[in-house]
Amino acid sequence: MKAISYHAYGGPEVLEYGDVRDPKVGPDSVLVKVRAAALNPVDHKCREGHLDQALDAVFPVVPGWDVAGVVVQPGVAVPEFAVGDEVIGYVREDFLSRGTLAEYVAAPVRTLARKPRNLSFAEAAGLPLAGLTALQVIDKALTVAEGDTVLVHAAAGGVGSFAVQLARHAGARVIGTASERNHAYLRDLGAEPVEYGDGLAGRVSALAPDGVDAAFDTIGGATLKTSADLLAPGGRLASVADGAVVDLGGQYCFVRPDAEDLTRLTELAEQGVLTVSVQETFPLDRAADAFRLIEQGRTRGKIVVTVDWAE
Numbered sequence: 001m002k003a004i005s006y007h008a009y010g011g012p013e014v015l016e017y018g019d020v021r022d023p024k025v026g027p028d029s030v031l032v033k034v035r036a037a038a039l040n041p042v043d044h045k046c047r048e049g050h051l052d053q054a055l056d057a058v059f060p061v062v063p064g065w066d067v068a069g070v071v072v073q074p075g076v077a078v079p080e081f082a083v084g085d086e087v088i089g090y091v092r093e094d095f096l097s098r099g100t101l102a103e104y105v106a107a108p109v110r111t112l113a114r115k116p117r118n119l120s121f122a123e124a125a126g127l128p129l130a131g132l133t134a135l136q137v138i139d140k141a142l143t144v145a146e147g148d149t150v151l152v153h154a155a156a157g158g159v160g161s162f163a164v165q166l167a168r169h170a171g172a173r174v175i176g177t178a179s180e181r182n183h184a185y186l187r188d189l190g191a192e193p194v195e196y197g198d199g200l201a202g203r204v205s206a207l208a209p210d211g212v213d214a215a216f217d218t219i220g221g222a223t224l225k226t227s228a229d230l231l232a233p234g235g236r237l238a239s240v241a242d243g244a245v246v247d248l249g250g251q252y253c254f255v256r257p258d259a260e261d262l263t264r265l266t267e268l269a270e271q272g273v274l275t276v277s278v279q280e281t282f283p284l285d286r287a288a289d290a291f292r293l294i295e296q297g298r299t300r301g302k303i304v305v306t307v308d309w310a311e
Contacts, residue, residue, distance in 0.1 A: 003102030004287040005060040009049035015288040023098055023106035030081050031073035032107050036125035037100040038066035039294045039303045046096055057096040064100035065092045068115055068124035078109045086115040090128035090257045101287050103307055113262035116269035123276040126302030131265040133240060133255040134162035137216055141238040141251045146171030148213040153223055155191055156182035156300045163216050164191045169273045175207055182300055201226050217241060277301025
């Protein structure tokens with residue numbers, strides 16, 4: 001099959017488009033014909049070797065964890081899906097090798113759920129990793145509830161935009177940090193935007209003088225410390241970017257595949273609670289360009305790679 005792969009860690013220049021070995025379908029897996037695969041910042045961090053201490057790389061590595069596609073072969077122990085089912089998945093395993101930037105991927109059934117019927121494949125591909133991250137932080141780590149005031153950093157990005165929507169659905173007031181060019185977008189999502197940079201604490205305090213009930217950090221470092229300082233008494237803090245959050249009394253969160261949570265995202269998308277903003281799509285053979293774009297760190301919504309099939 002055709003895929004994007006790399007044989008050594010490095011920048012976008014190590015990515016190659018060409019033939020790789022067809023995936024084998026284990027008893028607990030499903031062979032998915034890929035229609036779209038979204039990129040996330042973690043994908044280029046994996047490619048650069050930053051997760052080498054946690055995840056073995058079995059070269060050549062096909063990158064990518066997000067997918068939307070069609071089941072073409074369920075494993076012998078998988079009654080949940082049948083040929084022709086449209087699915088989404090956060091196809092992360094405990095090693096790097098069998099990613100989603102390919103014509104086919106063998107996905108463990110625990111990583112899959114039914115695709116939202118009202119989303120295109122490109123939109124649906126943008127939902128799993130970012131949506132699961134937001135859901136597991138907003139609903140589980142921060143237990144956001146009606147009446148809370150929630151601070152979400154990088155609120156116009158993939159994770160942040162879902163966090164805003166989920167917090168608003170829970171009945172919370174949301175203050176979101178973003179560059180000024182994304183403030184109108186945040187207002188459309190229901191958040192009150194504030195500018196990044198020097199003076200952030202003062203701008204947030206002007207909107208929430210008694211502090212925020214919960215803060216979702218996606219940046220780390222000084223931003224994490226500022227978030228802790230902005231909490232109201234008893235406020236909750238979570239970070240997906242900096243383990244130092246634990247020293248500040250908060251919780252560090254690393255998203256995990258969860259079929260039940262993914263199904264919940266599908267339901268919320270079909271109810272119109274969650275929308276997926278796709279900034280740009282690239283064909284599979286131009287995936288390196290998609291990586292270059294996401295590595296700029298200024299994307300709004302999702303960057304998606306599509307696989308074109310002659311129907």
